[in-house]
Amino acid sequence: MTPEEFEIWGGRVVEWIGSYFREVEAHPVLARVEPGEIRRRLSRDPPLRGQSPSDLLEDFTEVILPGITHWNHPGFLAYFAISGSGPGVLAEMLAAALNVNAMVWRTSPAATELEEHVVGWMAGLLGLSSSTFGVIQDTASSSSLVALAAARHRAYPEVREEGLFGLPRGRIYTSQEAHSSVEKAGIALGLGRRGVQRIGTDADFRMDTGELEEVLDRDRRAGIRPVAIVATVGTTSTTSCDPVADLVALARSYDTWLHVDAAYAGAAALLPECAEHFKGWDEADSVVVNPHKWLFTQVDCSLLFTRHRELLRRTFSLTPEYLRTPEAEEVTQLMDYGLALGRRFRSLKLWFVIRYFGVEGIRARVREHIELARQFAGWVDEDARWLRVAPVPFSTVVFRFAPADVTGKEADELNRSIMEDVNGRGDVFLSHTRVGDRVCLRVSVGHLRTERVHMERCWEQLREAAHERLRPL
Amino acid sequence: MTPEEFEIWGGRVVEWIGSYFREVEAHPVLARVEPGEIRRRLSRDPPLRGQSPSDLLEDFTEVILPGITHWNHPGFLAYFAISGSGPGVLAEMLAAALNVNAMVWRTSPAATELEEHVVGWMAGLLGLSSSTFGVIQDTASSSSLVALAAARHRAYPEVREEGLFGLPRGRIYTSQEAHSSVEKAGIALGLGRRGVQRIGTDADFRMDTGELEEVLDRDRRAGIRPVAIVATVGTTSTTSCDPVADLVALARSYDTWLHVDAAYAGAAALLPECAEHFKGWDEADSVVVNPHKWLFTQVDCSLLFTRHRELLRRTFSLTPEYLRTPEAEEVTQLMDYGLALGRRFRSLKLWFVIRYFGVEGIRARVREHIELARQFAGWVDEDARWLRVAPVPFSTVVFRFAPADVTGKEADELNRSIMEDVNGRGDVFLSHTRVGDRVCLRVSVGHLRTERVHMERCWEQLREAAHERLRPL
DSSP: OOHHHHHHHHHHHHHHHHHHHHHGGGSOSSOOOOTTHHHHTSOSSOOSSOOOHHHHHHHIIIIIGGGOOOTTSTTBOSSSOOOOOHHHHHHHHHHHHHOOOOSSGGGOHHHHHHHHHHHHHHHHHTTOOTTOEEEEESSHHHHHHHHHHHHHHHHOTTHHHHOSTTSOOEEEEEETTSOHHHHHHHHHTTOOGGGEEEEOBOTTSOBOHHHHHHHHHHHHHTTOEEEEEEEEBSOTTTOOBOOHHHHHHHHHHTTOEEEEEOTTGGGGGGSGGGHHHHTTGGGSSEEEEOHHHHSSOOSOOEEEEESOHHHHHHHHOOOOGGGOOTTTTTSOOGGGGSSOSOOOOTHHHHHHHHHHHHHHHHHHHHHHHHHHHHHHHHHHHHOTTEEEOSOOSSSEEEEEEOOTTOOHHHHHHHHHHHHHHHHHHSSOBOEEEEETTEEEEEEEOOOTTOOHHHHHHHHHHHHHHHHHHHSOO | OOHHHHHHHHHHHHHHHHHHHHHGGGSOSSOOOOTTHHHHTSOSSOOSSOOOHHHHHHHIIIIIGGGOOOTTSTTBOSSSOOOOOHHHHHHHHHHHHHOOOOSSGGGOHHHHHHHHHHHHHHHHHTTOOTTOEEEEESSHHHHHHHHHHHHHHHHOTTHHHHOSTTSOOEEEEEETTSOHHHHHHHHHTTOOGGGEEEEOBOTTSOBOHHHHHHHHHHHHHTTOEEEEEEEEBSOTTTOOBOOHHHHHHHHHHTTOEEEEEOTTGGGGGGSGGGHHHHTTGGGSSEEEEOHHHHSSOOSOOEEEEESOHHHHHHHHOOOOGGGOOTTTTTSOOGGGGSSOSSOOOTHHHHHHHHHHHHHHHHHHHHHHHHHHHHHHHHHHHHOTTEEEOSOOSSSEEEEEEOOTTOOHHHHHHHHHHHHHHHHHHSSOBOEEEEETTEEEEEEEOOOTTOOHHHHHHHHHHHHHHHHHHHSOO
């Protein structure tokens, strides 16, 4: 493609994106296609001869777009709603054009140094020590895996050379509400699912430190080595917050690693009024926060911080001859701090986003999302037939329709049906969870363009769907 | 950013990219900055108030660009030279705008189904069985890690639940020329570096199957369990090709997994004339090929294929309640086949690239790169003072300056100096390796715009630098 052709087609794509942003609410949030429907519309074989960009863009809008669930729709309130932003798109365009691979400093010094710099900004904004080392990974699953690999290395210094064969059993401790990625890391690292011990929670879904201590003691007597404690600030199901400061103290006294998963809620650490939830996290051994969740940065961008830079480096670092460079001693070689060798230029979008919005601009938006969620929680609280099932420390509300005469599995089915009815209407998209063995609904605000009107529409449609479902046939 | 502002600034960025593509040769390939220089030019603190896109773009060109090593420069001949393409940028723009997270089918059915479809196209083009299952990962390091985790699961069915504690020692076998990512996977998976046994190579740097068989027998007698054999087609150092068909047979007879790392050279499997190097790979248990290397697709995009889809799923799959969806039985949930839960819409760029160039267009370009490399190899062979040290099956030439009177470490220093001299001139960028304990230079062709003139310039500058370095003071 010549530069001139790129300018023409790039211009068309920019126009398309502009219209898409303008008209995104014309699309149903959740894609309305059946399994296999998109695939059936794709040409069976790859073309032998090249096709024109106009064919590509036409198929993109005709075939692909109907199969897109619109994370950009302000009515997207499912999972953790995320929001890319205009400056994020601009940065991704530039990163795609440069197409650098920032595995070592030399392969693009600016990509390494901007990453170090912006991650340093973030450490400061999040209230972590300015001497904390940070690195960008793709997702929180990878960040936690890398952090827990470092924790495993600390618990078993011989593991890098010898592996886990013949070593005394070890365990990661985390709450029943922690994300599945902790268990996945346990499997990947060779600790097994049995190597990840779930700890019960209190009435507010926070890890029960008393139970944790009992289990740590029991395991110690049994010769089981503690590998790490994983605390969550903002669990996926209810956004509950484990008592980080207490867990830091416990980790110290049992000489183990404390990892904090704040992939979603970390954004709220920018707000002084949310400081209580993060108390003590500057003492954690590692922390993960995902700017691609609630910080307006395009997928993928996950920040891993650690106070043990050298230990993290020793965990994985292997430098093949072809990547040995004369400046190696003076610079950071980012490949040393993760599993992937190749690395996209991800810091560019985070830099653009922070600068475009400014710190106060980001704070204002995060604050607004929390306010929208609390208003919604208020509506739930005021309606006797609906039950809010968890506190709302951030921008996520967990609740269910709970009329007095519907219980047990019937209530679960009712809530599922209400959710599918609302999702089918196309204006909002919400997801579910299970709390205390009951199916509950979740509304999570994270999109730059979500306003009170979207929350009102969601609430209205939920009540309508509930009414319809309960109406005698 | 309003849609209107996005259109204005997106338009400016497209213009900038167009000019950049037009004028890329005006930049030195290798960035000319000192360690820390870029960072010193970045503002110390993040701004409190938002800044304008014009400030962002100005700093991008003034501060960041001088620290970029230009992978887009047709004189980039280092490592494995990679080439993004215009259609790849267009697709990345659209993916950044949609910003979908394709963890499960429902979160964007088109992202899942297009990935399945395009990966199926690639399986066919690469000569793998059409029933092969494939999935896109970020990099070959991740693909190989995931494949080897599945191999570990097959060797130790209890590992998912119990971990490796108390199990008999196991080992991955790979050649001395294999990539460091195999060892990194061994560390991550808890097998340790001792769990990765390096096997010697023949005169053409291919794994010595006789030695492998001896080691497998010896280990079997010692009760060490084979976890996998990792073959490489196109090693990083010399692009040598392990005898895949023989290794498949060995893997069968020792009841172990055969993984093929063809991250770079896989692109050549599209050419009938290169078929010999891939013979037998359709029988491998897993294969990795990176379209972001030699298939004109932007970083990051690595294809992992396996004949054991269900086993791969069982290795890692964990479905938290919030991701249970009614259609789960009918669809592919891509999160089940890798470590990361979140997933970018990476198939879009691969689809654009294949369609824009067409299969024959891609073949013609890969063929041309091989031809350019062979011409270069011919120039090396004709000059008595230069020594080509490895065959050239693909687009990479490994050689060194070897005047009769310079030997040993002195020869190593001389070659390093020549490389640094040439890299310092800014027209070409090449990298080094070590073959038979001697420092060698590498020239690798993978860029869409690399032409004979760039190869000639590289050769001329190498000879000039060699002449200068040998001239008596």
